Amino acid sequence: MVKYILAIDQGTTGSRAIVYDKFGKKIASAYHEFPQYFPKPGWVEHNPLDIWRTVNNSIQKVLKTVSPSSIQAIGITNQRETTVVWDKNTGKPIYNAIVWQCRRTSTRCELLKKHKSAVSKIKKKTGLKVDAYFSATKIEWILKNVPGARKKAVAGELLFGTIDTWLLWKLTGGKVHATDYTNASRTLLFNIEKLEWDPYLLQLFNVPAKILPEVHPSAHVFGYTVKSGVLPAHIPISGIAGDQQAGLFGQTCFESGTVNCTYGTGGFVLFNTGKKKVTSKYGLLTTVGCDAKGQPAYLLEGGVYIAGAAIQWLRDELKILKHASHSEKMATSIKDNGGVYFVPAFVGLGAPYWKENVRGLITGITRGTTRNHFVRAALESICFQIKDLFTAMEKDSGIDIKFLKVDGGAAENNFLCQFQADILNTNVIRPTVIETTSLGAAYLAGLTVGYWKDAEHIKRCWKKDREFTPVMEKKMRNHYYKSWKNAIRKT
Numbered sequence: 001m002v003k004y005i006l007a008i009d010q011g012t013t014g015s016r017a018i019v020y021d022k023f024g025k026k027i028a029s030a031y032h033e034f035p036q037y038f039p040k041p042g043w044v045e046h047n048p049l050d051i052w053r054t055v056n057n058s059i060q061k062v063l064k065t066v067s068p069s070s071i072q073a074i075g076i077t078n079q080r081e082t083t084v085v086w087d088k089n090t091g092k093p094i095y096n097a098i099v100w101q102c103r104r105t106s107t108r109c110e111l112l113k114k115h116k117s118a119v120s121k122i123k124k125k126t127g128l129k130v131d132a133y134f135s136a137t138k139i140e141w142i143l144k145n146v147p148g149a150r151k152k153a154v155a156g157e158l159l160f161g162t163i164d165t166w167l168l169w170k171l172t173g174g175k176v177h178a179t180d181y182t183n184a185s186r187t188l189l190f191n192i193e194k195l196e197w198d199p200y201l202l203q204l205f206n207v208p209a210k211i212l213p214e215v216h217p218s219a220h221v222f223g224y225t226v227k228s229g230v231l232p233a234h235i236p237i238s239g240i241a242g243d244q245q246a247g248l249f250g251q252t253c254f255e256s257g258t259v260n261c262t263y264g265t266g267g268f269v270l271f272n273t274g275k276k277k278v279t280s281k282y283g284l285l286t287t288v289g290c291d292a293k294g295q296p297a298y299l300l301e302g303g304v305y306i307a308g309a310a311i312q313w314l315r316d317e318l319k320i321l322k323h324a325s326h327s328e329k330m331a332t333s334i335k336d337n338g339g340v341y342f343v344p345a346f347v348g349l350g351a352p353y354w355k356e357n358v359r360g361l362i363t364g365i366t367r368g369t370t371r372n373h374f375v376r377a378a379l380e381s382i383c384f385q386i387k388d389l390f391t392a393m394e395k396d397s398g399i400d401i402k403f404l405k406v407d408g409g410a411a412e413n414n415f416l417c418q419f420q421a422d423i424l425n426t427n428v429i430r431p432t433v434i435e436t437t438s439l440g441a442a443y444l445a446g447l448t449v450g451y452w453k454d455a456e457h458i459k460r461c462w463k464k465d466r467e468f469t470p471v472m473e474k475k476m477r478n479h480y481y482k483s484w485k486n487a488i489r490k491t
Contacts, residue, residue, distance in 0.1 A: 003072040005446045006062070006235075008055055009438040010078040010163050011243070012099065012265070015051065017058035019066050020442040022451065024433065024461030030061035037096060042103035045096035048084045051163065052170050056228060063230045071232070074171070074225065075239035075445030077246035077437050078163040080186045083138035085149070085211070086166070088159050091174055095146050097163070098138040101347075105137035106356070118204060125191045125198050127279070127286025129354065135162060136188035136205040143206070156210040162187070164240045165213045168222055171237060176223035178214040181296045182245040185288035190215070192288050193277065195296060218245070219294020219448045239444025243437050244268045244301065245289040250440030251405045251431065252462045254292035254455050259393070259401050261386055261420075262437070263410035266350070267307035269389040271300040271397065282392035283352025292455035294444050300396055302351035302389030306344040308410045310378040313346070320371045331376040331415045337480075339364035341487040342377035349491070352392045358491040364483075382410065383420045384484040390424055403427040403467075407436040414468075422472035423480060432463040 004027060009016040014033040021027050032054035037045040063071070081100035086093045098104070109130050113119055119130055128134055139160055143149045152158045161169065165179045184190040184197075189207060191198040197212050216222060218241045227233040241249060244262060248270045251260045256274030261267065272289060277298045279286055284302045291297040311327050314320040321327060341363050343349075348356040362377065394401055404426055410416055411434050421428040433439055446452045452461075 001067070001070055003451065004066060004070050005442040005451055006059070006071045006074045007438040007442040007445070008059070008074065008076045008167065009243075009441065010051060010055055010076070010167060012079045012101070015054035015058050016438065017055070017062040018435070018438045018442070019062055019071070020439065024439060024443075024458075026433070026435070028062045028065035030058040032057050040104070042106070044099040044102040046082065046099055048086070048093040048097045048166055051097065052167065055167060059231055060229045068230045068232050071235055072451055073236045073238045073445040073449045075441030075443075076164050076167055076237065077241055077243050077441035078167070078183070080162065080183060080242040080244070081133060081135050082163050083135045083142070083160065084163065084166045085139065085142045085158055085160050087152070088157050091169070094149055094158065095142050098142065100133055102138070103132050105132040105141050108132075108137050108140070121200065122188065123279070125193070125201060126188055127185070127192050127277070128188055129285065130188075134186060134188040136201065136207065139207050140205045153208045153211050158211050159213070160207075160211040161213055164242075168237060168240070171225050171228075172223040173226035178216055178222050180216055180218045180220070180240040181288045182218055182242040182290065183240070184215045186242060192286065192298070217295050218249075218290045219444045221448060236449055237445070238448035239294070239441055239446070241290060241441060241444055244270055245299070246440035246444070247407055247437040248272065248299070248440065249290050249294075249443055250436030250438075251407060252455070252459045253405060254290075257399055257401075258405070260405045260407065263307050263382065263406065263408035263416070265307065265309045267304045267382060267386055269302045269386060269393065271393045273298045273300055273397065278396055280392070280396045282395050283354055284389070284392050284396060285351065290444065294447055300393055302392060304385040304389070305347050305350045307382045307385070308408070309346070310342065310344040310381060311375070311410070313344070314374060314378055318374075320374055327375050327379060328413045328415045330372045331379050334370070334372045334376060337376050337380055338369060338373045339366070339483075340369055340373045340377040341483055342374070342381045343487050343491050344378065344381055345491050352388055353488070355491075361487060361491050363487050363490060379413065379416050380419060380480075382416060383423050384481065386420060387423050387481060390426075401426060403429055405429050405431070407431060407434045409434070417466075417468045418471075421468040421470045423477060425470045425474075425477060427470070428468040430465045430468070432465045
């Protein structure tokens with residue numbers, strides 16, 4: 001019987017199950033969305049039971065397409081930082097999952113930032129900034145605000161996990177409480193030098209060690225499934241990585257110096273620095289990814305809050321275009337941006353600026369400005385933000401980056417990829433499979449159980465769709481980027 005790898009891709013708005021073959025080809029896929037909850041302005045929650053339901057439904061659906069007995073292993077990739085706390089005995093969450101986007105603990109973070117010594121220690125130990133984005137203050141909030149939670153946590157009756165840990169717990173019938181280094185590194189509680197939960201940070205955020213999962217490499221047999229519907233028992237769950245790190249692995253960026261950009265709702269650039277932990281001086285984060293064997297490696301990471309979401313806003317709120325896919329044709333229907341620049345700071349600016357309180361701006365509008373100019377400016381804004389991150393990475397690493405691999409839905413847009421190459425003055429390479437997050441989870445799981453022999457075997461599965469080379473003159477490139485920086489200063 002032909003064997004396959006099942007990847008679970010648990011995202012912010014939905015859950016997908018994908019079956020891959022030995023060539024990295026997608027054989028079958030199923031997707032289910034789940035509700036988003038916004039109990040107060042700036043608060044974002046998910047029901048963990050909704051997440052599990054959509055994951056399980058996607059698995060059940062996809063296994064009607066391929067034989068359940070053909071699945072050799074399972075890999076998990078997930079929205080990072082999102083926090084679940086549940087009762088160890090009943091298996092029921094004590095509160096909704098607090099999502100990575102949620103800003104409810106911003107005040108707590110602002111107060112903590114006043115303690116320079118603590119901020120310095122946090123950065124050294126975790127590679128991260130003090131921000132509501134990460135898990136620590138979310139856990140702290142749940143234990144403080146859910147009646148009886150603190151007492152239960154101290155008694156060892158509660159468990160914490162990011163989404164991967166919650167899914168692993170459910171898939172194994174409550175037998176395994178574990179995570180991987182990539183997800184642990186996003187909690188603000190994990191020492192990325194020692195690769196362990198840090199006592200100082202646990203005390204700082206008042207988090208009992210008893211509630212924390214075991215931590216393993218991303219390529220590791222975490223546990224085995226229990227039977228659930230058509231999903232058989234005893235399938236190894238042998239790969240776990242946070243979504244961005246999984247995407248980097250799916251793009252086969254195993255070696256130091258390789259870089260990948262994912263264009264999604266937001267935009268993320270990850271730079272593999274190998275065994276060298278680089279502390280950013282230019283607003284980036286240091287985090288943990290995977291080397292060619294799925295073992296820990298260090299990364300520089302930059303994330304922007306709004307990328308593809310800028311086009312969604314033009315489509316859904318301003319009704320400037322009917323479908324996101326129309327944006328390429330609209331952008332190329334005009335010769336340039338007409339002096340229009342769009343800073344999509346709807347929820348502030350992420351790396352490298354880290355300005356929470358600035359808001360969006362469109363500048364340079366004239367009587368001759370058309371809807372095409374708005375669309376082009378939105379696409380260009382994605383590329384300018386990635387340029388900001390790219391420049392910071394080159395400064396931090398001291399390396400001239402030779403090429404940038406790209407993936408994610410917006411990478412299908414040829415105008416976007418070409419303008420990105422032009423504004424970076426660097427080749428941009430797009431793969432045939434742009435869903436590399438789930439593919440990375442599959443690779444990790446398959447590597448662990450010998451489905452793929454080694455990294456070289458995986459590299460042979462990766463296929464290039466198109467390479468975009470810079471054609472813009474230096475004078476024009478400098479003019480565009482200077483105008484973008486001027487727009488940033490106006491926010």
